[in-house]
Amino acid sequence: MTLITALAGGVGASKLLTGLTKHVKQEDLTIIVNTGDDIELNGLHVSPDLDTIIYTLAGVVDEAKGWGIQGDTFYFLEALRRFVEETWFAVGDRDLATHVFRTALLKQGKTLSEVSAAVSRAFGVGARVLPMTDDYFQTRIVTERGVVHFQEYLVKWQARDGVLGVEFVGVDLAKPAVGVLEAVQDAELVVLCPSNPVVSIGTILSINCVRDALRRSSARKVAVSPIIAGVPVRGPAGKLLAGLGLEVSAYSVAKLYADFLDVFVIDVADSAEKARIEELGVNVKVTNTVMRTLEDKVSLAKVVLES
């Protein structure tokens, strides 16, 4: 019965978490989730990563897409096109219930933590799913065409433009949500999921005191590389790292976590990186990190748990 705390973005993280829950009880798992992608769309507060994690743990996620609810329909979205031009963010009819509920609770003065707990409960999720912060935090991407919300860059622009920089709006004032620092301190194992190191894990690490808590925690800290052979498993991590002047490699990600990391799990395709990463003072485990099947997820989770 190991107490585990995971730092997570959306889809990449959800795969490893699926694997972890085959080894440990959800009740022993706390997940700190990126909220930099949160966005208000047509007056509704949408938390893409929190939803992906909760839907995954509830077993209702659309596995093919990695997000949204399995078998969802899109009649609302179709009808909305009558009113608004911008319907680039696909909200399903069932998924929408979560956004409406969340927005109503926030309007009543509830915190995002309280909302996440209520949504988790409603979906019968046993793990504790915490937003990284209850405060305003927005990830913006700087491109030649201007500065846009991360979701706009990712979904509407399909991450086509080169990245000139990343802005974390609100980072100076954002406090960790209640339970976040405790979850890092009290854990026996902290897992950094194979999520985007800049806009998913990077945002969580940017929250006041979180990085310090990781450095001080006696937990074993294990990260899984989201980059295999110089290519991100999915998403725009490549453009983001390059845009920040960083090398697109497992090594480069390890460097971002080196000040607190114990073990970095890299893919067999990157075994040549092992020595270079170990020079950072980080132990390296080499295994298959591509998660296509449930078996892949379970195996990788086992490696993480045994690291």
Next chain:
Amino acid sequence: MTLITALAGGVGASKLLTGLTKHVKQEDLTIIVNTGDDIELNGLHVSPDLDTIIYTLAGVVDEAKGWGIQGDTFYFLEALRRFVEETWFAVGDRDLATHVFRTALLKQGKTLSEVSAAVSRAFGVGARVLPMTDDYFQTRIVTERGVVHFQEYLVKWQARDGVLGVEFVGVDLAKPAVGVLEAVQDAELVVLCPSNPVVSIGTILSINCVRDALRRSSARKVAVSPIIAGVPVRGPAGKLLAGLGLEVSAYSVAKLYADFLDVFVIDVADSAEKARIEELGVNVKVTNTVMRTLEDKVSLAKVVLES
């Protein structure tokens, strides 16, 4: 080309309006709609009567139910049951787009009038659909079990309880929406639809200056009785009139409008009422007022136009 202004509630009104639009262009029609039924549900501003009128004029209304959008699905509502116990108000997935759009615009500071114009435009409605007021106004029903919002009484409680009284919360401060008084003054014909005389037409008449404008307007004012042979065509008008100590009859409704009304259209079943109503100084027209088919609607509208 007669300029017509109609005072309307929801379903009863929509039938007559359907008939009217077969004789006159929508562009010559202004409809002042009750907003006393408006309600915030799960943080969304719902305007039941405005929607019924707009959906009807757009030709997308669910004719069997009289409200909502034809062929709509209810996946959102089903999913919402996971979160909230109270899902007595049936919101369809396509219908929901209207509520989300409206709520977002109101949140941006737009008035309900502006929203109604935008919704009408989006649905290609040519008639001008005005809320009776842009201000807060809520119809509450007093019963032995307590005081509840009209929609709660009607939909959740199925109008089972006896009515002890009716409260118009906000009536002292509510101003007519922009265009309402002008529409009454400038019209050649003002039609009071066969809607509930207390909670649909009564609310409109209760708004400051509206009744005065009706008295002063040189328009011909014609009302259609919502009560046939002592029974409301639909809805809780019987319980409401009785609860206010009024007789449940066409005569009783005529009395509520007598100070400004020119012609009252009653059903053949009520021809015996004719003399009594004429004593109120109101002309009476007797015809078939039951609107089951499109032909019924068109015929009744013709009678109204020729009154």
